Amino acid sequence: MSATRPKTRRPTIYDVAKLAGVSPSLVSLVLQSPARVSDKRREAVQAAISELGYRPSRAATTLASNRTKSIGLLIDDYRNPWFVDLLRGMEAVLSDLGYHVMLADSRPGANRVKDAADGLLALHVDALVIAAEPSESMLAESGVPTVVAGWRKGVPAGADLITNDDDGGGGMAAEHLLGLGHTRIGHLSGSDGASAHRREGFRRRIEEAGVELLIAESKGTSEEDGYASACWLLEKHPDTTAIFAANDTMALGAFAALKARGLKVPSDISVIGYDNSPLAKSKYLDITSVDNRSDLVGIDVANSLLARFENPAIEPQRTLIEPVLVVRSTTARAAC
Structure with a gap:
């Protein structure tokens, strides 16, 4: 197999098909359901993808499947380390399944929370994770599977709540x-x-x-x-x-x-x-x-979303994660 990689544009699915000697529809099948393609043809397509440096178009995949494989995560302060473990836990479950997390920071300000949530929904995320105080207008159903991470003053209708005890x-x-x-x-x-x-x-x-x-x-x-x-x-x-x-x-x-x-x-x-x-x-x-x-909160959040993708009609769940005290050097007995 040999070909000259296009220099002036990104390689397309048609370039991959031509190099592999197959149809564009079969390349698409390899990308979405590789197990349905024979080993010989799948290996030829994968070799062409590797040689050309082809990257599938997320937009095209979205149009074909009506899914973006993206999860919107709404936080209220990117400086808070709590969100790092939350995100790490989510990605530990979602990344291997082809999902990516889109982050929006809604630091305090007029309508910032609503605007941030609307921005994520406008990108057609498949689900929404709220790790911030939701606005009044967000307490109605968002139209996508929704999970609230951490204690909040309100939980949108139909949303799961997964939080620390x-x-x-x-x-x-x-x-x-x-x-x-x-x-x-x-x-x-x-x-x-x-x-x-x-x-x-x-x-x-x-x-x-x-x-x-x-x-x-x-x-x-x-x-x-x-x-x-x-x-x-x-x-x-x-x-x-x-x-x-x-x-x-x-x-x-x-x-x-x-x-x-x-x-x-x-x-x-x-x-x-x-x-x-x-x-x-x-x-x-x-x-x-x-x-x-909070890493376990993230893992449970991801699993909750996956369950809702499979069965959108399941009843909202409330899950508490038990904490653990870690004693280090900043506490000691009171002086007499």
Whole structure:
């Protein structure tokens, strides 16, 4: 087999067919259902594809199958490491099946969430994963299989909800700090759905122990929010001996606030985060954190979508992923 690869344009399915000595329709069959083609012809087509450097047209495949093999993922802050594990879990299931994930960031702003979702739907994604607070207009059915990842204040009609057991995770954080003898405990929280569940689980266990909970709540959960909330907490309650942050990024902001006041972790104040993100796992920071198993959330999200592709009529599911506490060097017993 020999041919000169076109230099002035991308090779087409017709170039592949000519080089392989088969029809364009058979090339298409090899691309979509290779098992239905004899070994000899399939190998000839694959050799031609390799020699020409041919890449199938996604647009053409979409027209032929009425599917784009794309999943829209809507997030609310690309800086949050939680989304990295979520995406990794999704792709672990979807990539081998030929699906790709299209990401849209809907950082706070007028109609940003709706606009981002509309943008994904306009690209004719086969399904939508919402990992952000949905707008009121999104609470109706989107017209494609939809899964909500993580706790949100609302879930669109007909959508699955797959999330971490953040109430249980908050309780784990409280149990850990109480077990270390802390009784002046502060909590840095956000206003999103996940933060609310973590806060509630933490508050419930703290109050059961008869300990006052000191809460510093901010609108967001960024490093800057963590710094500002920790500054407020330490100013109002300087005798605080432990801080539970709604995520590892907020915990990083708390470290900066403590350093600015000459306080050391954990000898002066223990700090525990949430998500068990790469920040927490770094050897330098080594943050005690609740692992919410967001990679498993991503895997379950992908499997849920595949199930809905097979049977769109199945009832909406609610799935909780159990967290695990990972103890590292930022928490210690309360000073006597």
